[in-house]
Amino acid sequence: MAKKKKVTNVKITPNHNKKAENQPVQTNETAVVEDNTPKHIIEIQHLSKNFGDNKILKDINFSVDKGDVVTIIGSSGSGKSTLLRCINLLETPTSGEILYNGKSILDDSVSVKDTRTKIGMVFQSFNLFENMNVLKNCMIGQLKVLKRKKEKALTKAMYYLKAVGMDKYINAKPSQLSGGQKQRVAIARALSMDPDVLLFDEPTSALDPEMVGEVLEIMKKLAKSGLTMIVVTHEMGFARDVSNKVVFMDKGIIAEEGRPEQIFSNPKEERTKEFLSRVL
Numbered sequence: 001m002a003k004k005k006k007v008t009n010v011k012i013t014p015n016h017n018k019k020a021e022n023q024p025v026q027t028n029e030t031a032v033v034e035d036n037t038p039k040h041i042i043e044i045q046h047l048s049k050n051f052g053d054n055k056i057l058k059d060i061n062f063s064v065d066k067g068d069v070v071t072i073i074g075s076s077g078s079g080k081s082t083l084l085r086c087i088n089l090l091e092t093p094t095s096g097e098i099l100y101n102g103k104s105i106l107d108d109s110v111s112v113k114d115t116r117t118k119i120g121m122v123f124q125s126f127n128l129f130e131n132m133n134v135l136k137n138c139m140i141g142q143l144k145v146l147k148r149k150k151e152k153a154l155t156k157a158m159y160y161l162k163a164v165g166m167d168k169y170i171n172a173k174p175s176q177l178s179g180g181q182k183q184r185v186a187i188a189r190a191l192s193m194d195p196d197v198l199l200f201d202e203p204t205s206a207l208d209p210e211m212v213g214e215v216l217e218i219m220k221k222l223a224k225s226g227l228t229m230i231v232v233t234h235e236m237g238f239a240r241d242v243s244n245k246v247v248f249m250d251k252g253i254i255a256e257e258g259r260p261e262q263i264f265s266n267p268k269e270e271r272t273k274e275f276l277s278r279v280l
């Protein structure tokens with residue numbers, strides 16, 4: 001069995017200054033210059049997704065601000081993964097809009113590669129390159145997609161591997177790692193691309209229970225550092241304690257959304273109450 005490893009105390013995502021970019025700019029003059037940065041980093045408008053005759057997402061609307069940690073909760077099959085996959089362009093929405101910094105990412109003129117660089121994703125099943133060692137896994141995207149110089153890619157990869165406590169394992173292949181270690185490498189790989197937003201689809205669901213904590217700990221640190229995160233999770237403790245917005249999905253719609261204290265202590269909708277009574 002893999003040993004539990006204490007996560008080292010490296011600061012994660014040094015460049016994410018929470019909400020600072022949305023502040024108006026004060027000049028020496030008396031006038032205040034309006035900052036034109038769009039209010040929301042991600043805005044989903046009337047998003048629908050059908051698979052054949054099955055309407056999986058139905059008129060989804062919600063927005064994410066810089067520094068937000070949004071958790072998406074709901075029963076199996078309610079459309080949580082499909083929603084994240086649409087935001088990462090792994091699925092093409094049937095209708096509706098997804099704006100990133102005020103611009104559509106569904107527009108043909110916008111490169112999918114660029115969007116995925118800005119909006120990264122961490123999967124339940126890690127999706128590491130099995131034939132590459134840990135270091136190469138964290139460098140390959142930087143070299144091939146971002147065209148970074150080898151030295152810079154190496155520095156970034158080492159920085160984030162250290163942050164997730166995996167810098168001692170750079171020569172290991174994924175098959176030699178525990179699930180928790182693989183997920184920490186997957187997080188370091190995603191961070192090495194310097195995303196603006198990181199999506200997580202049930203990042204701890206495939207892990208043995210004793211490894212869930214080490215991954216949640218990293219995610220908590222990321223949240224504190226100001227990284228914008230959208231997290232599909234069954235970890236209600238994480239949703240309640242770490243996120244600042246909870247979205248409850250039911251049968252392809254957002255049935256309720258709000259601050260965690262409201263959703264968990266005082267849900268308005270009957271189906272939210274029913275769901276929470278089953279999972280808490």
Ligand SMILES: Nc1ncnc2c1ncn2[C@@H]1O[C@H](COP(=O)(O)OP(=O)(O)OP(=O)(O)O)[C@@H](O)[C@H]1O
Nearest residue numbers: 051054056074075076077078079080081082083202
């Ligand atoms: N590629 C696909 N083709 C057809 N149907 C699909 C496809 N992907 C998802 N679905 C269907 O869409 C529905 C929602 O699936 P989704 O994976 O988004 O749910 P989820 O909320 O993430 O569930 P879970 O908690 O089990 O992961 C399911 O009924 C699923 O079978």
Ligand SMILES: [Mg+2]
Nearest residue numbers: 080081082202
């Ligand atoms: Mg899912």
